[in-house]
Amino acid sequence: MQTIHALNPLRRAIAELRENAGAGCRLALVPTMGALHEGHLTLVKEAQRRADLTAVSIFVNPRQFGANEDLDAYPRTLQRDAAMLRDAGVDVLWAPDAGEIYPDGYATNVSVDGVSAGLCGADRPGHFDGVATVVLKLFNQVRPDLALFGEKDWQQLAVIRRMARDLDLSHPHVDAIHGVAIVREADGLALSSRNRYLSPAQRSDAAALPAAMRAAIADMAQGTPADAALATLRSTLRGAGFDTIDYAEMRHADTLALARAPGPHIRLFVAARIGGTRLIDNMPVQ
CATH class of the missing domain: 3.40.50.620 (HUPs)
Incomplete structure (x- = not known):
């Protein structure tokens, strides 16, 4: 090389x-x-x-x-x-x-x-x-x-x-x-260079991010309105130790226009801060 x-x-x-x-x-x-x-x-x-x-x-x-x-x-x-x-x-x-x-x-x-x-x-x-x-x-x-x-x-x-x-x-x-495609740790956290900023306790708590996203997607698949599912996601993250949630939104995959309901080519996007570290993630919502 x-x-x-x-x-x-x-x-x-x-x-x-x-x-x-x-x-x-x-x-x-x-x-x-x-x-x-x-x-x-x-x-x-x-x-x-x-x-x-x-x-x-x-x-x-x-x-x-x-x-x-x-x-x-x-x-x-x-x-x-x-x-x-x-x-x-x-x-x-x-x-x-x-x-x-x-x-x-x-x-x-x-x-x-x-x-x-x-x-x-x-x-x-x-x-x-x-x-x-x-x-x-x-x-x-x-x-x-x-x-x-x-x-x-x-x-x-x-x-x-x-x-x-x-x-x-x-x-x-x-x-x-x-x-x-995103590469994830065994607990679901997306790999990121910024993960090394996390303390051991914060790293453990950070696994709540992908888990809460998967739960919100599952709730919507069972008929929970999107607004309610996203509100639960935000509450879950705060309870898990995240300090702020910058956004938790569904958007069209190509245009990134806001989406109000799950469907083909819709993705869930979340950015949240734990300690001094800002983590982002996204997942398809079918």
Whole structure:
């Protein structure tokens, strides 16, 4: 595996890899912010299944953190992450610093309306502008044939898909944006780099999040009105030790428009805080 920190060496390395792989080879990109876990490695495995070459980026993007968020505290474990990716058989690790992504005088922002509103977009102003901007830059730098993102960050996935459609990001930038199913712990908690912020007691209590979501979905399937089921979900989380519930809503999977009742292509989205840690999750509501 080649670990690269500057753009010109990255482009040379990718050109050489493509040439050596031969005509028709496909390159997959897995963008990450590091602090890798099994969920990221699942993305890598899916990338390797779909493509001949795999690149992973690690960049803690300052433009997607708000003024009072955890940019400075966000875990940075590049040496450990690189070892994991090397063992997984990744071809290229793209690990630029902030000056490489946003050089002096940088003045461009990418904004995606509609799907970026509500949910995390309402609670984290400017977050999805930062996501769209850095992902577009990564696409232009790596020029993959496909890219893979985890479905835990469903709104992020929707924003990136909308951007790719609107800006005609066809080959050689990226032909397809693939979502990969959420990877969960044995107790149901979605894997996240931020889970390491939880104390042992908070980690135990956090399992109430997916459990309460499953219970709300089951209640609605038995005929409980959606408003009542979601009210019970919020009450359950507060009783389990969550300090605040930022949102607990049903939305259409593609447009993220609010939904008032369960049905095909409807998902339940929840964001809640326990201690200083904000956890998000989503599940289909059939």
